[in-house]
Amino acid sequence: MPVLRDSSTSRSRSTRAAAHWLPTGTAAFARILALTGAARTSIRCEIYIWGNDPVAHRFRAAFARAAARGVRVHVLIDGVGSSSLPAGYWQELENAGGTVRVFNPISLRHFSIRDHRKIFIVDDAIAITGGFNIAAEYDGDGVTSGWRDLGLELTDPAAIRSLVTAFDEMFAAHELRPWLLRRIPRRNNPPRHRTDEVGPVLCSGPHLVRNEFSRQLLRLLKSARHVRIASAYFAPSFRLRRALRSVARRGGTVELLLAGPTDVPLAQLAARSLYGALLKAGIRIWEYQPQVLHTKLALVDDTLFVGSANLDARSLAINYELTVHLRDAALAAAAAADFDRDLKHSRAITYSDWKKTRTWLTRLRGSWARFLITKVDPWLARRQMRGLS
Incomplete structure (x- = not known):
């Protein structure tokens, strides 16, 4: 969900990072294109899905124009997420001097391991991340058109340095070579004794020591009083x-x-299939109705988590993900207000209503789906990662 109505004027200084919100996919796209047009030295773009559609073509053309005027343009796309692109798609950008790499090109050997991160960095000074991909379905307000999503713009130098390092390491390791992947854990995971000051950028993935996003979320939940979570897949x-x-x-x-x-x-x-136990414990659940919900947002008291990670097994145990977390009371209040607005477009789920839908067939399908998603998928990914150890 968006947390500020006008991202161009609503800014906040956090103790961890300077940030402001891009409340819709349309707003995020407009900002990225504007930054691309003004770029002077470098553009880094890491994305899971790059669509084969007019919206994505606009970004390709903008990146090519930037490269033609001497900007160093590096693009990293995922082999499965961006598999719809035809051969020769990037020729214009590459002819202009840009470099495009595909993370883990499709193969049966390591098919499960995916780069789900969304990062855009311009001139090593401004970065945007969030849940959106570069494709037509993310271009909209999430109510009347387009999927529901958001972006976060960062200008804090320490956060930018972390994002640049995260991008450069993944760009170098795009072919999943073991000797390259071994460099990532030492940089992206802080020492175990540093439980509070981990910085705003949390990287996670199957080759890292642990999932820092999950660890920080669990730490905050121990003393949390108010928790609000929007997750496309749960x-x-x-x-x-x-x-x-x-x-x-x-x-x-x-x-x-x-x-x-x-x-x-x-x-x-x-x-x-998980709703029953949560509802019985007093947790309230809504399902967003106007469009597909694609947001990844966790609000724990005055701390926000925004990025590419869902609260599901693939994000928590399989994919390479990137999440930014900020502790800022003003941003948290704005996030809560926007969360409330999105609830007006949502259907509340009660335990009695949920129980009525739980026929034997529904229970069977739900159990089987959960088994595949939480057991089989991670098991397969672990087996595929062994060959990269």
Whole structure:
């Protein structure tokens, strides 16, 4: 969900990073294109899905123009997420001097390992991240058109340095060569004793020591009073589900905004199979109705998490992900206000209503979907990662 109505004028200085919100896919796209047009030295773009559609073509042309005037342009796309692109798609950009690499090109050997991150950095000075990809379905307000999503712009030098390092390491390791991947854990994960000051940029992935996003979220949930989460796909670990239930049972509020219309029916079956225990613990659940919900937002008291990671097994255990977390009371209040506005477009799920839908066939399908998503998929990814150790 967006947290500021006018991202061009609503800015906030956090103790961790300077940031302001891009409240819709359309706003994020407009800002990226404007920054691309003004770029002087470098553009880095890492994206899971680059569509084969007019919206994505605009970005390709803008990047080519930047490269033609001498800007160093590096683009990293995922081999599965961007598999719709035809041969020769990037010729204009490459002829202008840009470089495009494909992370883990499609192969049966390491098919499960994907780069789901969304990063745009210009001139090593301004960065944008969020849940959106570069494709037509993300261009809209999330109510009347386009999927529901948001972006976050960062200008804090320390955060930018972390994002540049994260991009450059993945750009170098795009072919999943073991000797390159071994460099990533030492840089992207802080020492274990640093539980509070980990910085605003949290990188996670199957080759890293641990999932820093999950660890920081669990840490905050131990003392949380108010938790609001929007997640396109929802199948969190048992520890996260238990932590959420604990917040509600000790008198805190926990509100989940999940997908109504969805692009992944299997994920929705798995998510709905978990509703019962959460609702019985006092957690409130809504499903967003106007468009597909693609937002990834967690608001824990006055700390926000925004980025590419969903609360599901693939984001928490398989994909390479990047999340930014900021502790800022003003931004948290704005996020809560916008969360409320999105709830007006959503359907509340009660335990009695949920129970009525749980026929034996629905229970069977939900259990099978959850087994595939939370057990089989991570197991397959672990087996494929062994060959890269």
